[in-house]
Amino acid sequence: MMNTKKLFSVFAFLAIIVLSLSVVSALSLGSTSNDLTESQSSTTLTLTNTNTTDMQNVTFSISSIISGSNQVIFNTPAAISNLAASGTSPVTVSYSSIIGDFDFGRYDTTLTATGTSSSATQTITFQKGFCESGEVGGNLSIKDINIDNTGTGDEDEWFLLDDLEIEVEVENDGDIDIDEIIIELGLFNSDGENIIDDLDFENDDEEKIDAGDIEESGEDDELTERFIFRVPADLEDENYKLTVKAYSDDLGESVECTDTASELDTNDIYKTIDVEREDDEGKFIAFEDNKLSVEEATCGEEITLDTTIFNIGDEDQDRVRVNLRNTKLGLDMTEEITSDLDKGDDSDVTFTFTVPNDAEDGTHLLVLTAEYDYKKSSGAYRESSDEEKRIPLKVIGCGTPSTPTEGRIATIAATLESDAVAGRELIVKSEITNIAGSTRSFVVDATGYDSWATLESISQRLITLSSGNSREVTFTFLPNRDATAEQKTFVISAQSGEVVETREVAVTLESPATGFSSLFAGGNTLIWTIGIINIVLIILIIIVAVSLARR
DSSP states (O other): OOOHHHHHHHHHHHHHHHHHHHTOOOOOOOOOSSSSSOOOOEEEEEEEEEESSSSEEEEEEEOOOETEEEEEEEEEEOOOOEEEOOOOEEEEEEEEEEEEEEEEEEEEEEEEEETTTEEEEEEEEEEEOOOTTOSSSSEEEEEEEEEOOOOSSSSEETTTOOOOEEEEEEEEOSSEEEEEEEEEEEOTTSSSOOGGGEEEEEEETEEEEEEEEESSSSSOEEOOOOOOOOOOOTOOSSSSEEEEEEEEETTTTTTTEEOOOTTTTTTBBBEEEEEEEOOEEEESEEEEEEEESSEEEEETTTTEEEEEEEEOBBBSOOOOOEEEEEETTTTTEEEOOOBBBTTTTTTEEEEEOOTTTOSSEEEEEEEEEEEEEEEETTTEEEOSSSSSSEEEEOSSSOOOOBBOSSSSOOEEEEOSSSSSBTTSSSEEEEEEEEOOSSOOOEEEEEOOOOTTTTEEEOOSSEEEOTTOOOOEEEEEEEEEETOOOSSEEEEEEEEEEEEEEEEEEEEEEEEOOHHHHHHHHHTTTHHHHHHHHHHHHHHHHHHHHHHHHHH
């Protein structure tokens, strides 16, 4: 009895194997030879009958690709009435129309072949490339793309504030010269938007470089350009599609354009870039857009430093304290951001300080740091920046003035550019000439006017002159209204380091005119002219009236 049961089990097992073999698909569809694009509307696959018998009436089905209001409508391949055993047949897949404007990227649908108790499927991809009209022309090709990340990340993983250089090599494979080659980068976000403009480019042409002309295939049939940029602190952390194209601005992008390369690993049209936030706690806060109110400063001058604080970390911050320090300038300042600084947020901070009178000439580094991870219960910050942001400030003209010991370094000329009248604006134009043997920086100032006038402005306090060169500096004073009508003096000085040149200027000041004459002096000539004309007319009218009365 047991032997019979065992024998039955063996037959049952063999029957299952036979049934399993019978449902194995006898059809297969070979991979696509080309994906579909705007300029490549059809592709060919190979259908194979792997069965040992002929297969009758093989039919096909394929769905449209739909993305929002955009659509690719396909032609359904014709049915195959008979496919011989172990035979093959080409199957052409094509689209009849593209409706709308697809975003850059890949879009898939499925082609299904159905025969007797058998079917096969294959993915069909429509690619929306970077070239406006798809790849056209066939002469240009992108030979090489090299991505060099000198920051924290690598070629396909970028961290905020990473510095990158992308080198693109373009080749002319054709037998004609191609002029006015443009090489352009693209970076598309998950919404299909090209956000390449958001990157901080160092090269002048930014994401689009005019690479020049390229000769026909031969010795000079290649050119290379480099894109240099920084990943901005406020870029969203997500996956992006990096792409590149090269086209002829002379022929037109719709005539000659290429946008595929083997280094673009996703079907040769783009490379996936993962932008990450900083996960190192000591690097959560970054300083960007640091701007000083002046490039060069002198003693007693008020300076403003503007900076933007970015949270580039992967944690929100309730509170951030920003510190500005420089020992030699006596700076130890803080500003607190008390509103939330969440991931990706930024806040502007301004420091205002005065250069001390005893500051040394030279370049001083202003040091910015940040404290964060604020604990409310203790009122303390538990984290601080690992790295300092250093901003150079050049200080000149702060030495003690002295008489030059090795000859003069500058000449100062002065001319009066307006009337010298008490209570009215007085303008004096000076010309500073560097007569030293090397380039010098001068601090220009005026003194000795306090008793009779106020200095309203100096057109330029800090000037740098190469040897033999001159610069005009305009002084605007407002003499006191009660200043006496006599000769007044003041001193123009030009100081370089510890050496100062001076020029005394004499001005003969006049009192404001009074009575009848003051009206003319005050700029009312037109009013008085009209008044005199009116008086003359009145006199004439009176004379005419008297003459008529006598008649």
